[in-house]
Amino acid sequence: MAKGDGSIIRRGRDQYEVQISLGYDPVAKNYPKFSRIVHGSKADAMKVRDQLKRERDHGLSLDKAKVTTGEYLMEWIGNREASRELAQATVANYERYIRVWIVPYIGSIPLKDLSSYSIKSWHREARKQKASPRTLQAAHKVLKQALRDALIDNFILSNPCDSVKTPRADQGQRGYLEPNELKRMLMVLDSKDESSFTIAVRLGISTGARRGEILGLCWKHVDLADKSIEIRQSLAQVDGAKKLGENAKAIKAPKTAKGNRRVSLDDDVVQHLGKWKAKQARALLKLGIAQKPSTPVCCSLYDAETNGEPIYAGGFLDPQGFSSKFSRFCDEYSFRSTTGKRLCFHELRHTQATLLLSNGEDAGYRTKRVPRITV
Structure with missing residues (x-):
């Protein structure tokens, strides 16, 4: 038997030890071996030896051979x-x-x-x-x-x-808010005092931006004179972070270059943003907090706790807490998606895309400058 072919050592009745050299280890400066006990005949041991040799010669780590898929x-x-x-x-x-x-x-x-x-x-x-x-x-x-x-x-x-072919999955039905229901939602928002919540919903309707993008928006990203906002970051919910003693909210950059974009605003949203900015500044000043370019557009005006997460005045909202509030809002006013289920915030994005298409616009424009949507 040639050197390196492996060896078979009898260890008892119908029991053999197969040893395979793993080559020279320059760190340990020796020739480590991999061994396996085979219960059966010598012919069975020879089959195992030949299989181990093939795996070794193809680069498989023999010391990892016993690892299960689950492990x-x-x-x-x-x-x-x-x-x-x-x-x-x-x-x-x-x-x-x-x-x-x-x-x-x-x-x-x-x-x-x-x-x-x-x-x-x-x-x-x-x-x-x-x-x-x-x-x-x-x-x-x-x-x-x-x-x-x-x-x-x-x-x-x-x-x-x-x-193996990847299993196919039917595309789920994309729900949105019907135009007449969207009008009703805007009327409900008009009846309420300006707040971080109403502004976030208005921005969702107008721009089709994602929840995290809206909640991560700061005043430095808003140009009221140009009637536009810049999407440069997103507020993410970090699940499980609290168990590790870490912040459950994190600001992240968009996943792709296209995620960074300027989005235009219609006159109505610009007007509401201007009123809210002034109101927010006055409310924060009463708390001894100065409104800055880095202040979130949708911030809390008081210290609180949502889902066990502390929220501080002038700081970013809790994404899950915001979604819960939006769900309660939709339940209170019976806003339903075209799927028949309660509307979720992300479906405002689908609503905006649907309205753009119905108005003859390319929904892809929302990654650049979005024209005013009429309903």
Whole structure:
């Protein structure tokens, strides 16, 4: 037997130890070996030895060969969380897909033995357990991403997800507010005193900006003379941060270059913004707080606590608290989406796009300068 082919040592009746050299380690200055006990005949041990040699020669880390799919996935998501490359909400979603929809089905399979057939079987069994098409699609994408990293780290020789079609998910119906209901919402806002809440809703209707973009807007981003705002940052909710003793709110830059944009405002919104800016300045001054360019457009005018998160006068609002207030507002005035469900704030974005299209405008304009919307 040639040097490096591995050795087989009898350890008892129907029991053999297979040893494979892993090559020279320049750090330890030795030749480490990988060993595995085989129960069976010598022929069985020879098959294991030959398989281990093939895996070694193809670059597979033999010392990682016993790692199960579940063990790897849980370590992988822990590493992704520690890297801070993903938003905390994204990490939480990935972890849930792994824990609920992947590990119970294929978690016990050794990672190196995971095959395209195993993944197809997982799809079939998950569907039997009423996994929605959208959930299964998302879980498959998480697994594929994790296995891509496993391939890079030499845990596996190929990514079995590459040869399995990603499950299809029907596009969910995009709800919006009907034009007559939008008129009614504006009338309700007109009947209320100017506040951070009413301004945020008006901006959502007028610009189609996202919740985080509106709540992250500061006065330095507002040009009342030019009748426009600049989207340069977003207020994000950091789920799970409080458990770590960290701030549950974070200002982040837009994900893409297109996220940075100037958006025009109609005269009505400009008028309300001007009134609110003056009112906010007076209210903050009574508290000994000067309104600055860095002051959030939608800020609290008093110290409070929302969802266990402290909110300070002159500071950013709590995104989840704002969404809860918007839900109560829609319940109080019976605002419903075209889906038949209670309207959510993001559907104001769909509403704005629908109105632009109905007025003959390209919804893509909202990433630049949005013309006035008529309803």
